[in-house]
Amino acid sequence: MKPAEPVITVTLNPALDKTVTLEKFEYGGLNRIKEIRTDAGGKGINVAKVLRHFGVNVSALGLAAGYQGQVIRDKLHGLGIRSVLLEAIGETRVNLKAVDESTKQTTELNEPGFIVDDLLLGQFLDTYKAEAAESSIVVLGGSLPPGTPPDYYRTLIENARSKSIRTVLDADGVALALGIEAAPFAIKPNIHELETLLGATFDRIEHVIDAARSLLDRGIEYVLVSMGAEGSLLVNKDKAVRASPFPITPLSTVGAGDSMVAAMVYSILSGKSFEDMARWTSAAGTITASKPGTQVCTLQEVQDSIPMVKLTHF
Ligand SMILES: Nc1ncnc2c1ncn2[C@@H]1O[C@H](COP(=O)(O)OP(=O)(O)O)[C@@H](O)[C@H]1O
Numbered sequence: 475m476k477p478a479e480p481v482i483t484v485t486l487n488p489a490l491d492k493t494v495t496l497e498k499f500e501y502g503g504l505n506r507i508k509e510i511r512t513d514a515g516g517k518g519i520n521v522a523k524v525l526r527h528f529g530v531n532v533s534a535l536g537l538a539a540g541y542q543g544q545v546i547r548d549k550l551h552g553l554g555i556r557s558v559l560l561e562a563i564g565e566t567r568v569n570l571k572a573v574d575e576s577t578k579q580t581t582e583l584n585e586p587g588f589i590v591d592d593l594l595l596g597q598f599l600d601t602y603k604a605e606a607a608e609s610s611i612v613v614l615g616g617s618l619p620p621g622t623p624p625d626y627y628r629t630l631i632e633n634a635r636s637k638s639i640r641t642v643l644d645a646d647g648v649a650l651a652l653g654i655e656a657a658p659f660a661i662k663p664n665i666h667e668l669e670t671l672l673g674a675t676f677d678r679i680e681h682v683i684d685a686a687r688s689l690l691d692r693g694i695e696y697v698l699v700s701m702g703a704e705g706s707l708l709v710n711k712d713k714a715v716r717a718s719p720f721p722i723t724p725l726s727t728v729g730a731g732d733s734m735v736a737a738m739v740y741s742i743l744s745g746k747s748f749e750d751m752a753r754w755t756s757a758a759g760t761i762t763a764s765k766p767g768t769q770v771c772t773l774q775e776v777q778d779s780i781p782m783v784k785l786t787h788f
């Protein structure tokens with residue numbers, strides 16, 4: 475891989491992720507917190523954290539507001555990540571993640587985020603155009619803050635496409651549905667996002683493969699579907715392969731999907747085979763799911779666990 479190939483990530487709605495650990499989550503009851511930690515979060519930001527661990531020249535672009543926004547900038551600086559987060563009015567959200575030790579389940583409570591206006595989005599577009607022009611891959615991830623036109627990702631992807639820059643989109647709902655109209659190079663929906671996108675439910679892996687393939691017809695090159703503990707499915711026009719994760723004790727699955735996106739970018743940059751991309755993305759997601767809070771996998775951890783990923787071809 476050429477280290478000079480810069481990657482930018484876009485996080486328009488970052489978050490300070492506050493992860494609280496509870497012995498047993500009592501819905502509707504009093505919950506006493508055992509442990510607490512905060513991490514810089516938001517999809518593009520997590521992707522940047524992983525890519526930095528992988529030695530990639532990555533910059534985290536986006537928006538941020540107020541005190542929490544500065545905390546995120548400082549945390550990124552501490553991790554050695556260049557960030558360009560334009561200042562929005564208001565306060566950056568705090569997303570609460572409650573980890574239930576008894577069930578190993580994580581419950582997420584994500585705030586909507588600060589409200590943005592056209593002026594700020596126009597300024598961001600200018601910054602984005604300048605930064606994207608210098609990059610090899612652009613990653614766009616997460617929800618859009620209130621006030622953002624729902625087709626904003628489509629605009630960003632179209633701009634990158636016009637300069638032959640590859641894009642990876644990780645979003646849900648309308649932002650995903652409109653974003654894929656611009657045919658990003660790759661997308662990483664989780665199974666629920668895929669079901670919502672296509673208005674269907676899938677109870678067999680063959681149905682998931684057909685659904686993912688239907689998206690390739692729109693000009694997308696790779697579809698990576700994450701399925702939590704069930705692993706992941708990678709599809710391109712020639713192949714479909716399922717990766718089964720190795721056994722872990724999940725401590726917080728937050729950031730697992732983002733780690734898969736980062737490993738996908740790394741695989742593209744380093745010219746890995748289709749099968750290796752499936753292995754790397756699975757290993758990255760699984761390792762991150764075994765870590766507390768929004769902490770992400772390292773290169774060494776992923777490399778060490780690659781042999782444990784089991785592939786099934788379809
Ligand atoms: N409980 C789990 N056990 C093992 N691996 C897991 C678990 N949860 C997530 N993972 C790993 O993390 C990846 C991404 O998880 P998923 O929950 O599908 O993503 P997202 O966070 O985007 O919804 C999975 O494909 C799997 O490799």
Ligand SMILES: O=P(O)(O)OC[C@H]1O[C@](O)(COP(=O)(O)O)[C@@H](O)[C@@H]1O
Nearest residue numbers: 515516517569616617729730731732
């Ligand atoms: O923008 P959204 O959809 O609210 O998601 C933001 C949240 O997703 C995360 O990026 C984690 O995403 P994944 O678990 O899918 O990897 C958190 O850091 C953040 O709190």
